[in-house]
Amino acid sequence: MSTLIEEEIEVRKGPWTTEEDTLLTHYIGRHGLGPWNMLAKCAGINSLINILFTLFFMFWVDLPLTSSGLKRSGKSCRLRWLNYLNPDIKRGNLTLQEQQLILQLHSLWGNRWSKIAERLPGRTDNEIKNYWRTRVQNKQQSSSSLKEMSSQFSVPCQLPECIVPSGSVINISEQIEFPQHETSPNAHARTCVDNNNLVLNGSYNIGRSGQDMEAFRLASMSAVGEGCWICNEMTDSLWQCRELGEMGN
DNA sequence: AACAGCTACAACCGCAGACTT
DNA sequence: CAAGTCTGCGGTTGTAGCTGT
Numbered sequence: 210m211s212t213l214i215e216e217e218i219e220v221r222k223g224p225w226t227t228e229e230d231t232l233l234t235h236y237i238g239r240h241g242l243g244p245w246n247m248l249a250k251c252a253g254i255n256s257l258i259n260i261l262f263t264l265f266f267m268f269w270v271d272l273p274l275t276s277s278g279l280k281r282s283g284k285s286c287r288l289r290w291l292n293y294l295n296p297d298i299k300r301g302n303l304t305l306q307e308q309q310l311i312l313q314l315h316s317l318w319g320n321r322w323s324k325i326a327e328r329l330p331g332r333t334d335n336e337i338k339n340y341w342r343t344r345v346q347n348k349q350q351s352s353s354s355l356k357e358m359s360s361q362f363s364v365p366c367q368l369p370e371c372i373v374p375s376g377s378v379i380n381i382s383e384q385i386e387f388p389q390h391e392t393s394p395n396a397h398a399r400t401c402v403d404n405n406n407l408v409l410n411g412s413y414n415i416g417r418s419g420q421d422m423e424a425f426r427l428a429s430m431s432a433v434g435e436g437c438w439i440c441n442e443m444t445d446s447l448w449q450c451r452e453l454g455e456m457g458n
Numbered sequence: 459a460a461c462a463g464c465t466a467c468a469a470c471c472g473c474a475g476a477c478t479t
Numbered sequence: 480c481a482a483g484t485c486t487g488c489g490g491t492t493g494t495a496g497c498t499g500t
Contacts, residue, residue, distance in 0.1 A: 222470070224494090246485065287486075288469065323488060338489075339467055463499085470492075477485070 221280040225289055232279045233286055234294050242290070245283030292335045299331030303340060311337055312345065 221229075236248065281289070292298075303311070307329055314325040322334035322341075329337065 224468070244485075282470095283485080284471090284487090285469080291487095292468070320489065334488075335468075342490090343466055461500085463497105465497075466495090468492105468494090471490085472488105473490100474488085475486090477483105479481100479483080 220282050220285075222285070225281075225293075229279055229281065230289070230294055233281075233289060236279075237290060237294075245287040247283075249279065249281055249283040249286045288335075292333045297331055298333060303332070303336075307332065308340075311340065315341060315345075 240248070242248070279286075310329060311325060314328055318324055320338075320341075322338045326332055326334040326337050
């Protein structure tokens with residue numbers, strides 16, 4: 210649905226220019242993250258105040274006066290800020306731990322990219338989504354599947370290799386040794402959430418391909434306590450049982 | 459050097475839920 | 480309560496850059 214505000218102005222699409230980036234960044238720097246539609250309007254040249262501001266700013270930062278101003282939708286501004294301009298965003302490749310965490314969280318939550326992104330500070334949902342689609346999903350689709358990915362990480366796992374017939378159901382509590390500080394008897398049941406083929410009430414449905422089991426195995430690695438491949442820092446910060454409980458909510 | 463195929467990423471679109479009037 | 484509007488999310492697409500032939 211296009212908003213009235215968006216209809217009022219000619220909305221630009223496509224790649225953002227550095228001038229647009231500068232305008233948006235500077236506006237947010239001055240006024241903070243207001244309502245996006247209002248922001249889009251106010252940051253644009255349509256606002257008389259912003260004409261003056263823009264002219265001043267262009268002069269100040271020595272931009273050419275031919276700049277066309279910001280004619281973007283609120284949505285577009287929000288996306289540009291959240292996925293690119295926000296200074297909190299981490300640049301560079303995902304670390305091994307981040308990649309592993311994405312795998313784990315995806316196995317728990319499915320395509321809940323924004324929720325997964327919350328657990329990866331500095332990473333955006335769009336980035337994680339792109340990572341998953343381009344690098345993980347492609348591998349899943351290939352004959353080698355996730356299994357190859359897990360071996361690629363070369364991480365020891367304390368879990369016994371679980372070979373479960375396709376379509377069968379296992380009880381998680383029988384498969385995973387949880388750390389001693391685990392206090393909630395239902396926590397691991399709650400870690401298994403509402404994604405399509407995922408777990409409910411402590412049981413895990415094995416999909417046809419067996420990839421689900423592998424994904425689950427990856428997901429469960431971090432919950433097996435000392436000696437696990439995952440670094441203690443991550444275990445402490447991300448996988449404490451209290452949090453595991455929260456994940457299911 | 460030219461081309462095709464692939465990869466990574468930015469950006470758009472449509473939808474649903476939240477919020478406001 | 481209903482209609483209108485806004486916001487955020489997930490899916491999808493377009494494209495620039497890279498790599499192999």
